[in-house]
Amino acid sequence: MAVSSKRVPAPDLVTIRRALLSVSDKQGLIEFATALSKLGVELLSTGGTARAIAEAGLPVRDVSDVTGFPEIMDGRVKTLHPGVHGGLLAIRDDAEHAEAMQKHGIVPIDLAVINLYPFEEVRAKGADYETSVENIDIGGPAMIRAAAKNHAYVTIVTDPEDYGAVLEGLEAHSGALPLAARKELAAKAYARTAAYDAAISGWFAEALDLPAPRHRSFAGKLKTVMRYGENPHQQAGFYVTGEHRPGVATATLHQGKALSYNNINDTDAAFELVSEFAAASGPACAIIKHANPCGVAVGPSALEAYRKALVCDQTSAFGGIVALNTELDAEAARAITEIFIEVIIAPSATEEAMAIVAAKKNLRLMTTGALADPAAAGMTVRSVAGGLLVQNRDNALVDQMDLKIVTKRAPSETELADLRFAFRVAKHVKSNAIVYAKHGATVGIGAGQMSRVDSARIAARKAIDAAEVLGLPEPLTRGSVVASDAFFPFADGLLTAIEAGATAVIQPGGSMRDDEVIAAADEAGIAMVFTGVRHFRH
Structure with a gap:
């Protein structure tokens, strides 16, 4: 198809004389329509939007009067008509376009106020296939794209939050809007339809179980403009996808300043980790620093879980993130606020706990x-x-794995419980990951090293440092268990863990030298189990 080579300069100011309103989200609709009517703007509308405007006592003309054709097929066909799209797409200063409008009785539309069927909301609620399909808007995106393309003459508004700015612009320019504003709104409009189509295509991929479709789209809605990104010289924003997964994106911020880029990253890591521990199994706490745990524990109360987690690395916990899998109560809140913490995130918090946290004005509670x-x-x-790079979330659970005992000695029940705990934590530690655990608490964590043996050494060294801080006669790795997120390629990493005092090991297995590693474990008299599942986290 040939593309027109016409170059008609866009006017700066375009007076709004006629507006088309067709919205699913009627937030602020009547107030906006009332203001437009007072400015002398003729209102065109469709279906439920037209009824809402008419019921408010405002003059409104139904689109079917413009098209000369009624809504049909349960409203599926109402705006897909030259009377609408000609009014949106016509180049007003082009003689041929003007002649076509006059010949076919097409009236210009200067303002289009359109938002779409709530497909994202319906999808998030888990609607069935047929309901989801019925909530795919067709006419809306077509009108939005038409108006946005012709922003030289048409203003397109897709977000109720922009109503106020549009009215301010009309008042400032005697009922007209400048080209700069029209361009900005057009950009927003195309971003909106792109996000909408991304949601639909993503839903289809999930519904039809297409793991790697040829084209893949992702979209988000701006939630926060950040002061900066990972570093002060980087610009950043926080976009939400609409996934209704409990976590940092959907949480309620009760107090404190807005979270930074790094706060959000770390808080997400903390809550995802602590969510591995079901609330029904008892309280759990995770303390995160730079997206890695510096302490994780379970306990009889939120307070005890926090105290056990803190023991692992009190130094690194300073300025970190604390996540709980249970309600934040007053006792836990008092203990947590004794040191500098950036964020506390939990499923809920008591009024007393919230009051305690409120005394720390810079501490965020979510x-x-x-x-x-x-x-x-x-x-x-x-x-x-x-x-x-797109992949499925790592949703493998150690409690569902078929653990295979590969050594002569089997782990005790206590060791087995700690092995499962440690492997659950290792899933959330940057690779190469080594986690020592004892009595439901981490006692040494080695993360993100190029060599697995180095991770084992660092974790053991941290346990020694923690023992010195606590005044203990020996590090807590004595009598602990150890988890490795991937197999030991050589026996040296295992030997380091044994030297640190580990009595049982959990690892995926699968190395060419598994026999060598198992022999080293047997020689030391320790137990080892294989999971068959790796938990790399880069």
Whole structure:
């Protein structure tokens, strides 16, 4: 199809004489329509929007009067007509366009106020296939794209939050809007339809179980403009996808300043980790620093879980994130606020606890209403130069794994419980990951090293440092268990853990030297189990 080579300069100011309103979200609709009517703007509308405007006592003309054609097929066909799209797409200063409008009785539309069927909301609520399909808007996106393309003459508004700014612009320019404003609104409009289509295509991929469709789209809605990104010289924003997974994106911020880029990243890591521990199994606490845990524990209360987690690395906990899998109560709040913490996140908090936290004005308190489901399906996305890496969320659970005892000695029941605990934590530690645990608490964590043996050494060294801080005669790794997120490629990493005092090991297995590693464990008299599942986290 040939593309027109016409170059008609866009006018700066375009007076709004006629507006088309067709919205699913009627927030602020009547107030906006009333203000437009007072400015002498003729209102065109469709279906429920027209009824709402008429019931408010405002003059409104039904689109069917413009098209000369009624709504049909349960409203599926009402605006897909030259009378509408000609009014949106016509280049007003082009003689041929003007002649066509006059010949076919097409009236210009200067303002289009359109938002879409609530497909994202319906999808998030888990609607069935047929209901989801019925909530895919067709006419709305077509009108939005038409108006946005012709922003030289048409103003397109897709978000009720922009109503106020549009009215201010009309008042400032005697009923007209400048080109700069029209361009900005057009950009927003195309971003909105892109996000809408991304939600639909993503839903289809999930509904039809298409793991790697040829084209993949992702979209988000701006929630916060950040002061900066990971570093002060980087610009950043926080976008939400609409996924209703409890966590940092959906949590309620009760107090404190807005979270930074790094706060959000770390808080997400903290809550995802603590959500591995079901509330029904008892309180759990995770303390995170730079997206890695510096202490994780379970206990009979939120307070005890926090205290046990803090023992692992009190130094690193300073300025960290504390996540709980249970309600934040007053006792836990008092203990947590004894040191500098950036964020506390929990499913809920008592009024007394909130009052205690409120005394620390810079401490953020967030509640999520529920834990994230560690077994739920989902996607993770990471950018690389020129592309995106997309994969399923790591939702493998150690409690569902077929653990295989590979050594002569089997772990005791106490060791087995700690092995499962440690492997659950290792899933959330940057690779290469080594986690020592004892009595339901981490006692040494080694993260993100190029060599697994180095991670084992660092974790043991941290346990020694913690013992010195606490005045203990020996590090807590004595009599502990150890988890490795991936197999030991050589026996040296295992030998380091044994030297640190570990009596049992959990690892995926699968190394070419598994026999060598098992022999080293047998020689030391320790127990080892294989999971068959790796938990790399880069």
